[in-house]
Amino acid sequence: MKNLCFLISFFLFFQFIYPQDGVPFKENKQFYLQGNSILIGNNILGDDPTEPLMDIGIPNDVVKMKYIDIDNDETTFSSSEAIIKSTPVKPKISYAALYWCGLYPDEKSALRKSGNRMVHVGRGERDAAVNSILFKTPSGIYETLIGKIIFDSYNTEVFKTNSPYVCYADVTTKLQNLATINGTYTVANVKATEGEISGGGSAGWLLYVIYEDPSESPKYFTTYNGLVEVNKEVIDIDFKGFKSKEEGIVNTTIALGAMEGDRKIKTDELLIFDKKSGDYKPLSNKVREEKNFFNSSITMGDEFFTDRNPHSANTLGFDLLKMEIPNPNNDLLDNASTQANLRFQAKADRFYLFFVAFETEINKDFLEEKINVASDSLVSGPAITEISEPIVEEKKITIISTEKKEIKPLEKEKVVPKKPIALSEEDKIKKEVRIQSMSVPGLASGYYLVTNVFSVKENAAKWSQFLTGKNYRPQIFINSRNNWNYVYVANNKALLPVYEKWKEYKGFEYFKDIWIMKINL
Incomplete structure (x- = not known):
């Protein structure tokens, strides 16, 4: 009991x-x-x-x-x-x-x-x-x-x-x-x-x-x-x-x-x-x-x-x-x-x-467009892997001579493949922290560190009071699609400062499920 x-x-x-x-x-x-x-x-x-x-x-x-x-x-x-x-x-x-x-x-x-x-x-x-x-x-x-x-x-x-x-x-x-x-x-x-x-x-x-x-x-x-x-x-x-x-x-x-x-x-x-x-x-x-x-x-x-x-x-x-x-x-x-x-x-x-x-x-x-785009959410397309060292491979190339109408072999050429696609800062951070995207009319664009979300306004206010007592400076924005109240404690136009705050706060028990919202970007 x-x-x-x-x-x-x-x-x-x-x-x-x-x-x-x-x-x-x-x-x-x-x-x-x-x-x-x-x-x-x-x-x-x-x-x-x-x-x-x-x-x-x-x-x-x-x-x-x-x-x-x-x-x-x-x-x-x-x-x-x-x-x-x-x-x-x-x-x-x-x-x-x-x-x-x-x-x-x-x-x-x-x-x-x-x-x-x-x-x-x-x-x-x-x-x-x-x-x-x-x-x-x-x-x-x-x-x-x-x-x-x-x-x-x-x-x-x-x-x-x-x-x-x-x-x-x-x-x-x-x-x-x-x-x-x-x-x-x-x-x-x-x-x-x-x-x-x-x-x-x-x-x-x-x-x-x-x-x-x-x-x-x-x-x-x-x-x-x-x-x-x-x-x-x-x-x-x-x-x-x-x-x-x-x-x-x-x-x-x-x-x-x-x-x-x-x-x-x-x-x-x-x-x-x-x-x-x-x-x-x-x-x-x-x-x-x-x-x-x-x-x-x-x-x-x-x-x-x-x-x-x-x-x-x-x-x-x-x-x-x-x-x-x-x-x-x-x-x-x-x-x-x-x-x-x-x-x-x-x-x-x-x-x-x-x-x-x-x-x-x-x-x-x-469908073809999506298959050819590599993204975190894409599962069905070809995987992108990082290569630690460039691989050099040899190919035998032939061309058709327009003048003599015959095929001539060329010398073996070394072909260097394209460099692996470098992950963006956001893609790297996504491997550690959940980042969601949202459009919120009237809210400044940027990244927001969200601590909780409430459908009842009074509960959002109480949670904000709790955070204020912990010496944070919580603020609230409302998603107009469902009128839910999002309580956040950091925001910036750049992702890195918000990510640093996430790393700092994530270990606290009352912040066990915080995430980053990408808004109006």
Whole structure:
């Protein structure tokens, strides 16, 4: 059980560390290639360890959650499966990412009567190693994965009642080494609270794979991750960095992962900006309603995804989907589109969004342009390596004499290759520190050392007061796209002075996740 005195004594500190909505979404990966993607996954909590839950009328907040555990392995306490099939036998894998998440305030929780009301009572120490799980590929054995914790709200003042977390691991190499990626994938020992918690329990995992296929159209892929609560205040995500194909219908697909969407409560929506009408348009399909988009299900396109064990119709708050954005007559994305804007909102039914992938068709010239440009975010192009010493190679060159119409050999010539491309100062620094770009109207251009970001203005002010007490001089700017408040402690037109401040401050506990924003440059 959490110690109440401990929580009170640390309240003033921890309430400033994270923004009100958890961790804002940021771009994780970006690809330009001819290919496609795969999404599979499953939930990890249910009403029975092995039997699927087919009753879609049961809300997740009345279920006494149990770990799903289907692998008949005594060394695991939770496990579920999903299958990849009908893909090329041995595609060239460009990227594979595994995510897992859960609501995890305590090991177990129950609803108890206290006076005239019912309260949730937790017991059992929570395992801090939420980023450690087991992963099994087709025909393989369990391997331990230690992932990156994107956000864990435990021991913070954010989302105290259900303590969500989300973790991520890059498993590209593991899939590249498989004889085939088709088959059953199993994830085990994902942690979550068993029993009853406020709002209902929820947990699960997803595997997202991008692969090359010459028969597919050129596409732009990007993935975003974070952990935000969608509840009354809208969450917007903007996708840029692409240029739609120049002819025909533009096909665009999204993939999403979220927790705690309830099928019985209707008000949650996913919308896309329609530039023709100047407003956001709600999305839906045969298995997801406009006003109940996040409905405790796992769907691919217009169908429920059943190639998994257990294949529950009701996944009790865990939502996973991949779907095409309806785009008849190129109404939403046309042949001149260079960005897309998604909006998530809810009124009565909150949910936690942790994963978004966006992919759209691009024109071939744009693809070639991207492949030939070396950048940190480019994965599909040729790698640039630095050469310590110039290599001299010999070539035998022939020319055609216009006068005698015959081929004459020339002497061997030494050809010195071009010098390796020197990395810029910014590229070198990017190897150490996260640098993001942003346009903020009215703000002086330059580099800003950001310490935290808040959706609530009052929390930004409190965090600034905390920093002032530490003898810093914090300032705030507002991103007009989402009205989030960014608190920074240094800025300069040149990157190096800000980078030096980053090195100076990064070791402090309260600055454990500071980064640099490149603004209006």
